[in-house]
Amino acid sequence: MSVRHTLLGLIAQQPRYGYELRAAFTALAGGRENWDVTPAQIYTTLNRMLTAGLIREDSSPVDTPSEKRFYALTPAGREMLEDWFNAQVNSAPQQDEFHLKLMLARSLEWVNLPRMIQAQRSSLYQELHRITTQRQLLDPARELAHILLMDKAIMHLEADLRWLDMVEARMEDVQKQPAPEPELRRRGRPSKN
Amino acid sequence: MSVRHTLLGLIAQQPRYGYELRAAFTALAGGRENWDVTPAQIYTTLNRMLTAGLIREDSSPVDTPSEKRFYALTPAGREMLEDWFNAQVNSAPQQDEFHLKLMLARSLEWVNLPRMIQAQRSSLYQELHRITTQRQLLDPARELAHILLMDKAIMHLEADLRWLDMVEARMEDVQKQPAPEPELRRRGRPSKN
DNA sequence: GGTGCCATGTAACGCGTTACATGATTAT
């Protein structure tokens, strides 16, 4: 998705090679713990971009003997990059794994719903604590990018916690309510149904 | 990733067939606009689960002539489902496309940064308005699941907007700061560098 | 001389998407 575009952006700054791109990407994206782009992905993606005509192999700067393979933008690549900047980010659909678990859990008797919610809550708290702590260690003057990313993560975690409180408050309603079963028109030869 | 598990959960409630599973999944996951699981994905996933021994083809209930292919859980499937419920949801890494755009934009002169932020803000506002409006139309007595999901989306959008304000407030700092370039030890035969 | 980082890949697999394809039944 955005890996391609980010690589384009990094190459637009200056011709670059794979290993360097991985490091630069990781630096932008919040560290290896947050978003690990593996060498395999970097090199296969670069080859696909090469095939697609978005980048071309650039003659290495004079000082580098070989082995490093530098890439530069082609006009097509530059155009795709501009298109990316001009498009707004379409907000990702709310594909929430925990919500699915929650909705399923209320119809399966053997799942301990309150326990599940509590587990999720403590997991969120842990994560919040971890990030907040780590954030303190960053230097605002040098690692602003990373800080901004963590601030966003913190805000989202806080939202998740408030949401969990809300869910718990409505738990009784949730359990009373039947799971939403969409009704389909029956086909074939129906009997008792 | 959670599609498999959700299908397992739905099949655990009662034996089901593909088309029905798609409808049930969509109902749980917040409607087709939010999470569209295509027939292709349903049927290929069911086949994979079949191959993996998580489900088995169940003899159709007496009333259905044929064509519908019902599936039921195997012990292995049941076990995987229980494991899923016992594991806590590992919070997805903050893979933020807009953040990447932002970080790249400050080092590319031809990108209008303030304009980009404003575009993103209005996009978020639109989405917030859309969801809030749609939320009002839902019946709290019957569509609680969907409402909860939208409440979460709303909270996240509000967080995103507050975050954008924060970013904008620090814009000058952001631009003043050089893009974080990780330094690699040079190799080969270095010249001027 | 070994550990660790620099540097580049290939192969197999899993999941998801798009496009294509088919046919039965139900409501108008």
Place this chain on the structure above:
DNA sequence: ATAATCATGTAACGCGTTACATGGCACC
């Protein structure tokens, strides 16, 4: 009749992950 919905798939492709594979250079 015909449109919509029910019902099930296949094929090709894109992206990402894991595992495997290789080799050079620098530092201690």
